[in-house]
Each structure stands twice: as structure tokens, then as C-alpha cells.
Amino acid sequence: MPDEKTLDDLFLDTLKDIYYAERQLTKTLPKLAKAAQSAELKAGFEEHLAQTEGHVERLEHIFDLLGKPARGKTCDAILGIIEEGKSAMEDYKGSPALDAALVAAAQAAEHYEITRYGTLKTWADELGMKDAVKLLDATLQEEVETDQKLTKLAMSKVNLKAA
Ligand code: FE
Ligand code: FE
Numbered sequence: 001m002p003d004e005k006t007l008d009d010l011f012l013d014t015l016k017d018i019y020y021a022e023r024q025l026t027k028t029l030p031k032l033a034k035a036a037q038s039a040e041l042k043a044g045f046e047e048h049l050a051q052t053e054g055h056v057e058r059l060e061h062i063f064d065l066l067g068k069p070a071r072g073k074t075c076d077a078i079l080g081i082i083e084e085g086k087s088a089m090e091d092y093k094g095s096p097a098l099d100a101a102l103v104a105a106a107q108a109a110e111h112y113e114i115t116r117y118g119t120l121k122t123w124a125d126e127l128g129m130k131d132a133v134k135l136l137d138a139t140l141q142e143e144v145e146t147d148q149k150l151t152k153l154a155m156s157k158v159n160l161k162a163a
Helices: 006-035 039-066 075-089 097-125 130-162
Strands: none
Touching: 006 039, 006 075, 006 097, 039 097, 039 130, 075 097, 097 130
């Protein structure tokens, strides 16, 4: 008989996936901040690094609620997004389009996070985990705001410089 996995298992596995991704991002955001040419973009990455540390803590809180140890599970998607960002950083080093490349890389990561948090929030709701819904939603809102700020910065400055 096949292993009868349920939504609880899927929730925990996906929590481990985003936990791994968030921890990778805490290592990547300082590199983006260091590479950014625009002071505003640099400050934006630093601000999101602080938020990302909070995202890690919220996830640890949810592991606690589940009575499970906080453990990551290798997320190939975020590793691929980070790898592409690193390549863009090298390929556009010293060029006017560098910041536009950094914004594009960061937005790919934000969109990955948005899809994960959106799914987890829906599942938490279906599983009746009210506290987890609140924690997941708080992070989801910050990811959406970050994505919107990056779009604004790209349209108002970064892309013009690159053009
Ligand atoms: Fe995050
Ligand atoms: Fe984020």
C-alpha cells in the first residue's frame, strides 16, 4: 500500500522548502546590496535583508506551533534563481545595466516567495491553523511590497540609467 501522505505532510515539506530558501536569501541579499550602484537600491536590499531575517523567525515560530524542529529542505528553485543572479552580476559588472539586472534577479526571488507563501497560507487556513495563517500573511505582504518597490525603482531610475 502506498504511503498515504496528506495535506499536513505537504504543508510541512513546503515549509521546509521556503525555510531553506529564506536562509539562502539572508546570505544573498548582502551580496546584492554590495553590488548595487544606486544608493536607493542598496538601501532597499539592506531593508529587505532585515525583513528576511524576520521571515526566518516567523517560519521558526510555525515549526514550533507544529511541534517540529525547524529544518530546511534543499530548494532547487531558489538555488537556480540565485545562480542566475550571480551570473548576471558577473556579466554586467561595471555596466550601466547592472542595477537593472540586480532588480530582475531580486524580483525573481520575490515572486518565488510570493507563490510559496500564498500556497502555504491557503493550506494553513484549510488545516485550521489560524496563527500560522497570520504569520504567513504578514510575510506575504512584505514580499509583495518589496516586489512593488523594486518595480517602482526600476521604472523611475534603474531602467532609465541602463537605457
Ligand atoms: Fe522572505
Ligand atoms: Fe523576500
